[in-house]
Amino acid sequence: MKMKEKTFTVLGIILMLLGMGSTARAQEVSVTASVDRQRVSVDESLTLTVAVSGGNVQGMSQPTLPPLDGFDVMGTSSSSNISWINGRVSMTQEYRYTLMPRSVGAFTIDPVEVRVGRKTVRTEPVQVEVVQGTGTKPPAGRSAPGGQRSPPEAQPSGRAQGNIFITTEVDKHKAYVGEQLVLTFTYYSRLSLWNAPQYTPPETPGFWVEQLSRDERARRVVIEGRVFEMQQIKTALFPTSSGKHVISPAYLEYSTGRGFFSRGQARRLRTDPIEIEVLPLPAKGKPSDFSGAVGKYTLSTKADKASVARGDPISLEVILSGSGNINTVGNLNVPDLKGFKVYEPEIEKSSSRAGDRIRGKKVFRYALIPEREGTLWIKPFTFSCFDPGAKAYKTLKTKAQRITVTPGQAEELSAAGYGLTREEIQLVGEDIRFIKPAVGKLRDQSGVLYRSGGFWLMQLIPLVAGIGAFFLKRHREKMAGDVAYVRRRRAKGEARRRLKRARQLLKEHNSGTFYGEIHRALTQFIGDKLNVPAASLMRDEIAEAFAARDIEDGVTDRIGEIFHHCDAARFAPGSLSDEDMKNLLDDAETLIGRLEKML
Amino acid sequence: MSFYNRAGRTYEAEQYEEAVALYEAITKMGIRDGRVYYNLGNAYFKAGRLGKAILSYERARRLLPRDEDIEANLGFVRLLKVDKEPPEERNVVVRFVLNLYDAFSLNGLTKAASGLYILIMFSVIGWILYGRRFRSVCVAVLIVLGAVFVPVCGVLAFKIHAEAFVKEAIVISDEVDARSGPGAEHTKIFAVHEGTKVRLERRDGDWALVRLSSGIGGWVRGKGMEEI
Numbered sequence: 001m002k003m004k005e006k007t008f009t010v011l012g013i014i015l016m017l018l019g020m021g022s023t024a025r026a027q028e029v030s031v032t033a034s035v036d037r038q039r040v041s042v043d044e045s046l047t048l049t050v051a052v053s054g055g056n057v058q059g060m061s062q063p064t065l066p067p068l069d070g071f072d073v074m075g076t077s078s079s080s081n082i083s084w085i086n087g088r089v090s091m092t093q094e095y096r097y098t099l100m101p102r103s104v105g106a107f108t109i110d111p112v113e114v115r116v117g118r119k120t121v122r123t124e125p126v127q128v129e130v131v132q133g134t135g136t137k138p139p140a141g142r143s144a145p146g147g148q149r150s151p152p153e154a155q156p157s158g159r160a161q162g163n164i165f166i167t168t169e170v171d172k173h174k175a176y177v178g179e180q181l182v183l184t185f186t187y188y189s190r191l192s193l194w195n196a197p198q199y200t201p202p203e204t205p206g207f208w209v210e211q212l213s214r215d216e217r218a219r220r221v222v223i224e225g226r227v228f229e230m231q232q233i234k235t236a237l238f239p240t241s242s243g244k245h246v247i248s249p250a251y252l253e254y255s256t257g258r259g260f261f262s263r264g265q266a267r268r269l270r271t272d273p274i275e276i277e278v279l280p281l282p283a284k285g286k287p288s289d290f291s292g293a294v295g296k297y298t299l300s301t302k303a304d305k306a307s308v309a310r311g312d313p314i315s316l317e318v319i320l321s322g323s324g325n326i327n328t329v330g331n332l333n334v335p336d337l338k339g340f341k342v343y344e345p346e347i348e349k350s351s352s353r354a355g356d357r358i359r360g361k362k363v364f365r366y367a368l369i370p371e372r373e374g375t376l377w378i379k380p381f382t383f384s385c386f387d388p389g390a391k392a393y394k395t396l397k398t399k400a401q402r403i404t405v406t407p408g409q410a411e412e413l414s415a416a417g418y419g420l421t422r423e424e425i426q427l428v429g430e431d432i433r434f435i436k437p438a439v440g441k442l443r444d445q446s447g448v449l450y451r452s453g454g455f456w457l458m459q460l461i462p463l464v465a466g467i468g469a470f471f472l473k474r475h476r477e478k479m480a481g482d483v484a485y486v487r488r489r490r491a492k493g494e495a496r497r498r499l500k501r502a503r504q505l506l507k508e509h510n511s512g513t514f515y516g517e518i519h520r521a522l523t524q525f526i527g528d529k530l531n532v533p534a535a536s537l538m539r540d541e542i543a544e545a546f547a548a549r550d551i552e553d554g555v556t557d558r559i560g561e562i563f564h565h566c567d568a569a570r571f572a573p574g575s576l577s578d579e580d581m582k583n584l585l586d587d588a589e590t591l592i593g594r595l596e597k598m599l
Numbered sequence: 600m601s602f603y604n605r606a607g608r609t610y611e612a613e614q615y616e617e618a619v620a621l622y623e624a625i626t627k628m629g630i631r632d633g634r635v636y637y638n639l640g641n642a643y644f645k646a647g648r649l650g651k652a653i654l655s656y657e658r659a660r661r662l663l664p665r666d667e668d669i670e671a672n673l674g675f676v677r678l679l680k681v682d683k684e685p686p687e688e689r690n691v692v693v694r695f696v697l698n699l700y701d702a703f704s705l706n707g708l709t710k711a712a713s714g715l716y717i718l719i720m721f722s723v724i725g726w727i728l729y730g731r732r733f734r735s736v737c738v739a740v741l742i743v744l745g746a747v748f749v750p751v752c753g754v755l756a757f758k759i760h761a762e763a764f765v766k767e768a769i770v771i772s773d774e775v776d777a778r779s780g781p782g783a784e785h786t787k788i789f790a791v792h793e794g795t796k797v798r799l800e801r802r803d804g805d806w807a808l809v810r811l812s813s814g815i816g817g818w819v820r821g822k823g824m825e826e827i
Contacts, residue, residue, distance in 0.1 A: 434641070435637070435641050448706065458713075466720050469728055473727050473728060
């Protein structure tokens with residue numbers, strides 16, 4: 001099995017050997033390409049080594065591999081070696097490529113190009129023969145076209161030839177653009193490996209890839225009476241363009257360790273490529289607003305309130321959800337929302353996995369501000385998508401929603417057009433207060449009180465009262481402290497009282513007491529006025545006092561006369577007629593009146 | 600009275616211009632009632648004449664101080680003025696005096712002062728006549744009355760001064776230019792807008808020297824404003 005390494009030496013190396021000492025450095029460089037085996041089985045890897053050697057290999061580029069038909073490049077490594085040959089420095093740079101055959105047959109690896117300085121050096125082509133492997137050829141993942149993925153337990157016979165094998169399967173081979181496919185990679189093994197095998201996923205040009213699931217633990221399955229451990233990796237694929245697409249092989253590299261047939265060599269398994277036919281979306285019945293969404297979706301709306309004050313925002317959520325690639329979903333068709341001010345929506349996208357299906361949810365959050373009161377309708381939002389299950393286009397439509405808009409604070413403002421801020425309004429209210437009704441008679445209130453004379457005249461009243469009070473007080477003080485003053489002030493009143501009584505007596509014809517009263521009235525009056533005891537007043541004394549005060553003699557005489565009459569009548573009652581008595585009374589009255597002024 | 604009711608009905612019918620005319624007719628008859636001016640202010644405001652509305656409210660306020668409706672509407676309407684006057688910072692005493700000043704009309708204050716004067720005189724009379732027995736009571740009453748009387752008279756003095764010497768006007772045109780002298784050829788200093796209250800200092804023919812509450816003054820054409 002171990003093959004002798006065969007080296008192809010290119011012309012360059014001969015030239016290098018012959019031309020030792022040549023000045024042209026590029027000519028010293030030799031490039032060789034070699035493979036470790038010229039004959040490999042299809043499930044084994046081979047190593048292509050490109051060696052560049054020469055005095056100075058610095059400044060050389062990496063080798064450029066030609067297009068390799070029938071091989072896949074699995075890995076690259078490089079190493080360099082410096083040695084002395086005849087006192088000269090010789091450098092060797094090696095590049096190793098691990099190649100995996102794709103199929104059985106004879107292949108030629110075309111010359112490898114290496115640029116050294118300005119020169120391009122080419123290697124010789126290398127022949128490789130790929131034969132049917134001694135190991136298991138990986139079973140083909142291809143099942144009947146359009147057929148459903150069959151469970152691994154029901155593998156057809158003949159597959160489980162080896163102890164370890166892999167498969168890739170898709171759930172369908174025909175799909176519409178954007179329709180989800182499930183790619184399942186399955187790994188079967190009945191060996192216990194030294195290291196965990198390395199999985200290289202297939203390349204899927206033309207598909208959008210989403211991871212679905214990866215088995216954490218192996219399951220046991222029985223195939224043809226043999227027990228295998230099985231692990232699966234599932235991937236969702238969404239074709240992005242129509243046409244034929246190829247899913248390239250997936251690889252699994254494992255090491256058998258100190259196996260029987262190799263010295264711990266790495267082994268690679270490979271699946272078959274899978275061809276998928278991607279159908280374009282039908283042109284028939286394509287809605288004008290279709291934006292490329294494929295999947296089974298539903299559309300719903302949710303407003304946070306059905307009744308709102310004018311000017312306050314409503315949050316409207318339009319939710320698109322369903323199975324499909326939500327990343328390719330465009331925007332909604334927003335209806336003409338009359339009466340609302342609509343702000344740009346906030347968009348939230350999320351996806352989840354339900355079984356083998358990718359589900360997506362896209363939430364469009366709109367803020368709507370009603371601009372007028374009353375009943376407003378949020379018209380339906382629409383969205384068009386293609387349902388690959390039904391093979392038809394669908395236009396989703398939300399329900400129309402009724403919003404009751406009540407007049408808000410801002411409402412009255414803009415209606416009145418005053419344009420005040422909310423803060424200012426809080427200070428005073430929304431509008432001016434209403435007019436005053438007619439209550440009571442209208443009056444001219446513009447008169448100025450302090451300018452009217454009447455007002456000032458009125459102000460005099462308390463002043464006069466005050467002055468009066470002042471004099472009243474002085475009078476009282478005099479009364480209290482001066483007996484003579486008091487007697488004099490009271491004299492007239494006293495006299496008048498007595499004369500009144502005398503007149504009464506006259507009517508009663510009580511002449512005796514009558515004269516006494518008159519006499520008493522006079523003497524008391526004069527006594528009061530002169531401040532002397534009335535009882536001691538004699539005619540002479542009166543005359544004396546009167547003379548001192550320059551009172552006419554006539555007055556004194558009259559007093560004497562009255563006294564005389566009174567005395568006479570007292571001692572001879574009835575000497576005077578009623579007429580005389582009345583005259584006497586009148587005389588006394590007049591006299592007192594005159595005396596009041598004189599004393 | 601019938602004019603008043605008719606004006607009220609036109610106002611309610613939202614025929615504000617007619618309501619204005621009717622209320623103005625009442626004032627022209629010589630009936631200067633605060634209610635009429637208040638309603639007139641409302642009508643002017645609804646008719647979109649801000650300056651005239653403020654003028655009417657100011658007139659109503661002089662006749663009916665302490666009327667909440669007038670204060671509320673004046674406060675509201677003032678917010679719509681173009682010229683915004685920042686509220687002045689004032690200490691407690693000044694505020695108290697100003698509140699007292701605003702809370703009473705000239706006649707009200709006159710009556711209050713007169714009433715206080717009469718009460719004081721009666722107390723004095725009481726003291727004179729019955730001083731011996733009720734001396735301390737009379738003195739206490741006099742002190743209290745005097746404590747009220749003095750500030751009332753002080754404020755009254757300001758009121759009388761304002762009534763007799765201070766003339767205020769409201770700008771009724773949209774915009775009035777104030778110039779450095781009485782005449783259009785003088786430099787423009789500032790502009791006042793509808794609804795702003797100014798103090799009239801002097802008149803010179805068609806022109807008047809006005810001063811704003813901020814203290815700056817200028818000559819404006821008399822047509823653009825109306826005295827309160």
